[in-house]
Amino acid sequence: MLNLSLKQLSDSLAAKQVSSVEMTRFFLDRIAKHNDELNAFITVDEEKTLAQAAAADARIAKGDVAPLTGIPVAHKDIFCARGWLTTCASKMLSNFIAPYDAHVISRFNDAGAVMLGKTNMDEFAMGSSNETSFYGPVKNPWDMTRVPGGSSGGSAAAVAARIAPVATATDTGGSIRQPAALTGLTGLKPTYGLVSRYGMIAFASSLDQGGVLSKSAEDAALVLNVMAGFDARDSTSIEHAPEDYTRDLRSTSADPAQPLAGLRVGVVKEHFGAGLSADVGGPVQAALEQFRKLGATLVDVSTPSAKLAVPAYYVIAPAEASSNLSRFDGARYGHRAADYRDLAEMYSKSRAEGFGSEVKRRILIGAYVLSHGYYDAYYVKAQKIRRLIANDFAAAFAQCDIVVGPTSPTVAFPLGAKASDPVQMYLNDIYTIPANLAGLPAMSIPCGFGEHGLPVGLHMVGNYFAEAQMLNIAHQYQLATDWHARAPEGV
Amino acid sequence: MSLTLDEVHRIAVLARIEVSDEQALATQAQLNDIFALIGEMQAVDTAAVEPMSHARDLTMRLREDVVTEHDQRELFQSIAPRVDDGLYLVPKVIE
Numbered sequence: 001m002l003n004l005s006l007k008q009l010s011d012s013l014a015a016k017q018v019s020s021v022e023m024t025r026f027f028l029d030r031i032a033k034h035n036d037e038l039n040a041f042i043t044v045d046e047e048k049t050l051a052q053a054a055a056a057d058a059r060i061a062k063g064d065v066a067p068l069t070g071i072p073v074a075h076k077d078i079f080c081a082r083g084w085l086t087t088c089a090s091k092m093l094s095n096f097i098a099p100y101d102a103h104v105i106s107r108f109n110d111a112g113a114v115m116l117g118k119t120n121m122d123e124f125a126m127g128s129s130n131e132t133s134f135y136g137p138v139k140n141p142w143d144m145t146r147v148p149g150g151s152s153g154g155s156a157a158a159v160a161a162r163i164a165p166v167a168t169a170t171d172t173g174g175s176i177r178q179p180a181a182l183t184g185l186t187g188l189k190p191t192y193g194l195v196s197r198y199g200m201i202a203f204a205s206s207l208d209q210g211g212v213l214s215k216s217a218e219d220a221a222l223v224l225n226v227m228a229g230f231d232a233r234d235s236t237s238i239e240h241a242p243e244d245y246t247r248d249l250r251s252t253s254a255d256p257a258q259p260l261a262g263l264r265v266g267v268v269k270e271h272f273g274a275g276l277s278a279d280v281g282g283p284v285q286a287a288l289e290q291f292r293k294l295g296a297t298l299v300d301v302s303t304p305s306a307k308l309a310v311p312a313y314y315v316i317a318p319a320e321a322s323s324n325l326s327r328f329d330g331a332r333y334g335h336r337a338a339d340y341r342d343l344a345e346m347y348s349k350s351r352a353e354g355f356g357s358e359v360k361r362r363i364l365i366g367a368y369v370l371s372h373g374y375y376d377a378y379y380v381k382a383q384k385i386r387r388l389i390a391n392d393f394a395a396a397f398a399q400c401d402i403v404v405g406p407t408s409p410t411v412a413f414p415l416g417a418k419a420s421d422p423v424q425m426y427l428n429d430i431y432t433i434p435a436n437l438a439g440l441p442a443m444s445i446p447c448g449f450g451e452h453g454l455p456v457g458l459h460m461v462g463n464y465f466a467e468a469q470m471l472n473i474a475h476q477y478q479l480a481t482d483w484h485a486r487a488p489e490g491v
Numbered sequence: 492m493s494l495t496l497d498e499v500h501r502i503a504v505l506a507r508i509e510v511s512d513e514q515a516l517a518t519q520a521q522l523n524d525i526f527a528l529i530g531e532m533q534a535v536d537t538a539a540v541e542p543m544s545h546a547r548d549l550t551m552r553l554r555e556d557v558v559t560e561h562d563q564r565e566l567f568q569s570i571a572p573r574v575d576d577g578l579y580l581v582p583k584v585i586e
Contacts, residue, residue, distance in 0.1 A: 095570070096570060097569075097570055099563065099566045099567055099569075099570065192546035192547060193546070193547055206544065206545050206546055207546070232552070232554065235551060235552065236545070236547070238547065305535075307531075308531060308532055308535060310528065311528055311529045311530070311531045311532045312532060314525060314528065314529055315529055315532070322506060326507070329507070330572060331571075331572070331579055331581055332567070332571050332572075332579055333567075333570045333571055333572070334572075335572075336572035336573070340582065341582070342582050342583075343581055343582045343584050344507070345509075345582075346581060346582055347507040348504075348507045348508055348509040349509050351506075351507055351508045351509070352508050352509035352510070355508070360506075360508055360518075361518065361521060361522065361525070363506045363508065364499070364502050364503060364506055364508070364518065364522060365522065365525060365526075366506075367502045367505045367506040368494070368498075368502045368522075369529075371502065371505060377533075378529065378532075380542050381532050381533070381537060382532060383542035383543050383544055384537035384540040384541070384542050384543070385532055385535065385537065386542075386543040387540050387541055387542065387543035388535070388537070388540060390543060421524075422521055422524065422525055423524050423525060423527075423528050426525075426528065436546075437546070438546065439545075439546025439547050464547075
């Protein structure tokens with residue numbers, strides 16, 4: 001069961017070769033064995049999980065089967081799940097039992113999927129290494145002395161170590177794609193608005209988007225079929241006609257050797273300059289050559305404003321975070337300080353104790369850029385840069401169908417290497433942030449190995465709602481290569 | 492530009508986060524590094540550019556003015572730090 005695809009797991013359930021309880025038990029046992037070292041899960045509740053598996057078995061017995069019925073799925077601890085501890089990896093929510101289900105969670109429940117547990121992450125999704133978690137850092141299964149990336153580091157480590165078949169995640173500036181690259185997984189961030197943010201604890205609302213970390217594009221397509229969909233409770237949910245994201249997972253070309261014939265792949269020249277580590281650049285270039293072999297045409301595209309994406313992001317995201325996180329005040333739920341003299345002190349002490357240093361830093365940046373006298377110079381300026389970046393993509397998509405480059409400038413770095421230098425940490429997301437600012441769908445897929453035998457990710461950005469097309473491009477690449485099928489040693 | 496220590500304390504008050512003098516000093520240095528990065532934006536002329544507040548140009552939806560939520564006070568208050576008789580308790584605000 002270790003390396004089976006979701007389709008294969010689903011088929012084995014349908015054929016009654018294995019029950020959901022047995023399958024779930026298999027992964028729970030693997031979590032019990034490996035999680036102490038990996039720290040990929042914050043919460044595991046075998047009783048609740050096995051009850052869901054038993055219910056799935058009853059559904060399967062009745063023939064009431066959807067593609068994910070009975071499949072165990074790990075969820076990032078940013079998604080509220082009724083009756084489950086939902087911490088967002090923060091002391092602030094370390095006692096928060098969610099009283100309701102996120103839209104994403106109810107979609108999985110409706111599909112009969114089994115909730116395997118809640119995965120570790122950077123606190124409030126703020127980080128690129130999973131080192132800001134109140135519950136401690138997550139280890140990269142490829143090298144336990146290195147980070148798995150962040151903020152969805154627990155979801156990534158869980159799938160990479162094969163202690164979960166698949167996991168949900170969220171992406172505000174690269175939090176699905178960068179961990180996917182660093183752990184050898186397929187990561188998909190859909191078009192902004194495709195997956196409901198209801199019950200997904202907010203970081204930067206105009207950028208946050210739920211998605212998936214999986215072993216293949218085919219798995220990601222199956223999961224997106226469940227996650228995507230309009231939800232009136234999210235004011236920015238898009239009323240988009242439901243799609244079958246698996247529909248394009250086949251050759252669209254007449255020539256089977258050239259499944260990508262006619263596809264125009266835009267190569268972002270700015271992303272291959274200084275700052276890109278050579279051991280990452282090599283495998284990415286080789287992937288471009290593979291695309292050409294599969295029939296695609298490579299075209300050079302330019303996104304000149306992308307270099308300002310990191311500065312603009314570190315105005316917009318903290319500004320939205322400072323507003324969103326003002327709800328954590330110790331009054332109605334979450335952490336409250338033990339001693340305080342008045343209401344103001346109750347707020348300021350509860351927040352000082354409840355938030356970690358990176359979260360506080362971002363709230364302070366946000367409060368500053370939104371404060372009187374600085375709003376135009378920072379916040380409005382950043383919004384204008386955001387427009388320039390979106391315009392760059394629009395121009396690129398006039399020349400090509402998909403934009404590609406590296407996902408991350410380096411392979412996974414050692415734990416602690418960048419933890420004390422916020423600016424160095426922020427620059428990890430230099431290639432991934434532009435897609436969030438523009439609201440475009442994007443993926444990372446494994447494309448080889450760099451220094452120390454660590455995975456390298458290829459980044460793809462598609463046009464709005466091009467998920468099915470992008471998943472097929474990734475699928476064709478994965479049919480022709482086996483990078484995505486490699487697992488860390490000892491797994 | 493760089494933030495003074497007073498400004499760090501001022502924004503900490505705005506953000507309702509208690510910060511000691513020692514923490515403010517460490518935070519000041521880190522925030523100034525971050526603002527040096529952010530400052531790179533100022534090199535570009537954006538006078539003619541329309542700000543983009545959102546990933547997609549959306550119009551806000553309207554819905555019927557009907558009740559969609561039911562009362563779950565007990566459930567919600569079961570996770571509150573302090574409640575009494577259905578009320579959330581906080582320090583006295585009005586004398």
